[in-house]
Amino acid sequence: MSAALFVGLLYSQAPSTNTVPTDAPVVETAGKKPTPPPQGVIFKVNTEKKIVSLTFDISWGEKAPGPILDILEQKGVKKATFFLSGPWTTTHPEIAKRIKTLGYEIGNHGHKHDDFNKYPNEWIQEQVSKAETAIFDTTGVKTKLIRTPNGAWDKRVVQKLNQMGYAVIQWNTDSRDWMRPGPDKIVERVLTKAIPGDIILMHASDSALQTVDALPRIIDGLKQKGYEFATVSELIAGVDVKSKQE
Numbered sequence: 001m002s003a004a005l006f007v008g009l010l011y012s013q014a015p016s017t018n019t020v021p022t023d024a025p026v027v028e029t030a031g032k033k034p035t036p037p038p039q040g041v042i043f044k045v046n047t048e049k050k051i052v053s054l055t056f057d058i059s060w061g062e063k064a065p066g067p068i069l070d071i072l073e074q075k076g077v078k079k080a081t082f083f084l085s086g087p088w089t090t091t092h093p094e095i096a097k098r099i100k101t102l103g104y105e106i107g108n109h110g111h112k113h114d115d116f117n118k119y120p121n122e123w124i125q126e127q128v129s130k131a132e133t134a135i136f137d138t139t140g141v142k143t144k145l146i147r148t149p150n151g152a153w154d155k156r157v158v159q160k161l162n163q164m165g166y167a168v169i170q171w172n173t174d175s176r177d178w179m180r181p182g183p184d185k186i187v188e189r190v191l192t193k194a195i196p197g198d199i200i201l202m203h204a205s206d207s208a209l210q211t212v213d214a215l216p217r218i219i220d221g222l223k224q225k226g227y228e229f230a231t232v233s234e235l236i237a238g239v240d241v242k243s244k245q246e
Contacts, residue, residue, distance in 0.1 A: 037144065037167040038236060041158055044172035045197035045235050050227045052198040053235045054219075055171065057147060059085040059113045061206025065095045068204045068212060069102060075219045078102075081232040082204065083109035083147040083169075086131030093138045100139040105231035107145035107169065108132055115152035121160045128164060145169050145232055151201075169232055171201035175211070175218075178203050183213035190214075191221040199232060 054077065058065055072080055082099050084106060089096045099106060110116070111130040119127075132143055146166040148157065153168065161168050173193045177186050190200060202211050222229075 037162060037165055039162050041153065041168045041170050042199070042232075042236060043170050044195075044199055047197040050196050050225070051230050051235065052194055052196070052200055052222065052227050053230050053232045054080045054200050054202065055083065055107075055147070055169070055232060056080065056202050056204040056211075057083045057109055058088055058204045059109060059149070060088055062092055062095065063206045064209055064212055065092070065099075065204045068215060069095075069098060071212070071215050071219070072104075073102065075216065077219055077229050079104070079229045079231050079234065081105040081107055081145070081169075083107040083145070084131075084135055085109045085113060085149070086111040086127075086134035088205075089131070089134045089138050096135070096138045100141060105145070105233055106135060106139060106141045106143060107147060107232070108135065108143040108166065109147055110149045113149040115150055116148045116157045117152050117154040121156070124157065124160050125164065128161070128166070167236070169199065171199045173198050173200045175200065175202045175214070177208040177211040177214065180208070180210050183210050183217075186210060186214035187217045187221065190218050191225070194222060194225075194227070196227075197235065199235070 056068065072078075082104055084096060084099075096106075108128060108131050111127040111134075116124050116127075128146065135141055135143055144166060146161055147169050148161075151170060153170075158168050172195070173190060175186050175190050194200060202208070202215070204211065
């Protein structure tokens with residue numbers, strides 16, 4: 001993909017940087033030289049191609065995930081990214097395994113669903129590692145993407161996660177399904193705000209059951225606009241990394 005990765009460095013009260021720390025961890029990629037994970041916070045990819053990534057956070061419940069997976073299957077959407085919390089993965093292993101079996105990408109959503117920026121680095125290390133272990137033990141996936149609980153972060157948090165080898169994934173289009181505004185509002189918001197290279201935030205937790213009703217129309221609407229779907233990793237793979245401050 002000929003594109004520039006849009007990495008937002010919205011660090012409050014701190015200068016931005018376009019450089020990769022010399023102590024940044026490396027990520028092994030088959031057939032390629034080791035490269036450090038993208039630094040900063042990723043919201044979207046700058047591209048003219050009509051391609052987006054549907055992402056779903058799951059931290060609790062069992063009513064929404066199954067139907068959402070059914071819809072993705074029925075609509076022929078083979079690429080999406082799910083961010084799973086550690087405890088949910090442990091208590092819902094069959095659903096987590098189904099996500100993996102269907103070929104969807106799995107990212108880390110932490111262990112305790114609390115704001116990372118409220119805690120020291122040692123706590124962050126522990127929480128991410130717990131979730132990482134739970135996801136690996138259940139699905140065999142070693143996570144390299146993370147979306148922090150509640151999307152909470154600051155410069156210190158992001159630097160710590162980058163140092164752990166994680167790409168920090170946020171979103172450019174928020175469906176706001178967690179606010180339960182009604183399926184029509186969720187559909188309208190996504191279809192009017194989505195742009196090429198977008199990372200779209202949705203939830204597959206039981207706090208956002210309206211997503212089940214909205215998702216088929218979102219998929220149909222995006223397809224009608226000419227969009228194709230990719231995982232987050234596919235969206236950002238092979239692009240020239242550039243940092244940009246908003």
